[in-house]
Amino acid sequence: MISAKIVHLIAIIFFSVFFLAACQEHAEKPHDNLKPSTSHRAVHEKTVVVPPEVSRRWKAIKLAVIDKTRGTENIYVVPVGSPFTIPSTALTITVEAFLPSFSMAGATITTSSSELQNPAAKVRIIENGTMVFQGWLFSKFPNTHAVTHPKFGFSLIGAVPR
Numbered sequence: 001m002i003s004a005k006i007v008h009l010i011a012i013i014f015f016s017v018f019f020l021a022a023c024q025e026h027a028e029k030p031h032d033n034l035k036p037s038t039s040h041r042a043v044h045e046k047t048v049v050v051p052p053e054v055s056r057r058w059k060a061i062k063l064a065v066i067d068k069t070r071g072t073e074n075i076y077v078v079p080v081g082s083p084f085t086i087p088s089t090a091l092t093i094t095v096e097a098f099l100p101s102f103s104m105a106g107a108t109i110t111t112s113s114s115e116l117q118n119p120a121a122k123v124r125i126i127e128n129g130t131m132v133f134q135g136w137l138f139s140k141f142p143n144t145h146a147v148t149h150p151k152f153g154f155s156l157i158g159a160v161p162r
Contacts, residue, residue: 062158
């Protein structure tokens with residue numbers, strides 16, 4: 001009989017492979033083969049669906065902000081839907097969506113549960129009026145789509161219920 005841990009591990013591996021395959025970009029063609037009429041392709045944004053019961057249950061995320069130059073880490077509670085300025089920085093973070101059990105099917109991103117099974121937050125980070133990151137942070141997969149900033153690192157470490 002297969003243990004629950006093995007089944008869980010297989011599910012995580014399957015999800016990881018599926019997710020990474022869906023995120024891969026097509027290889028770019030050499031510039032000399034491009035024609036002006038075909039040099040740009042339409043980008044189809046995924047639709048994010050946050051069920052009402054999820055919005056009612058979760059009000060904020062816990063975000064670790066690592067100062068790479070000082071070697072410090074601070075944890076902030078960042079509300080969903082409201083801009084939050086990181087103290088003593090020019091960084092403003094807005095959590096656009098929180099999904100406790102991230103799930104992607106076709107063009108839709110949603111949650112398969114209200115429980116914290118695969119927490120993810122879609123965030124927008126602005127520094128001095130310039131967007132430096134817009135995308136997803138994953139607590140179980142922190143290196144997937146990680147924010148690259150010369151001074152700060154960011155990690156989703158939890159969620160705050162209402």
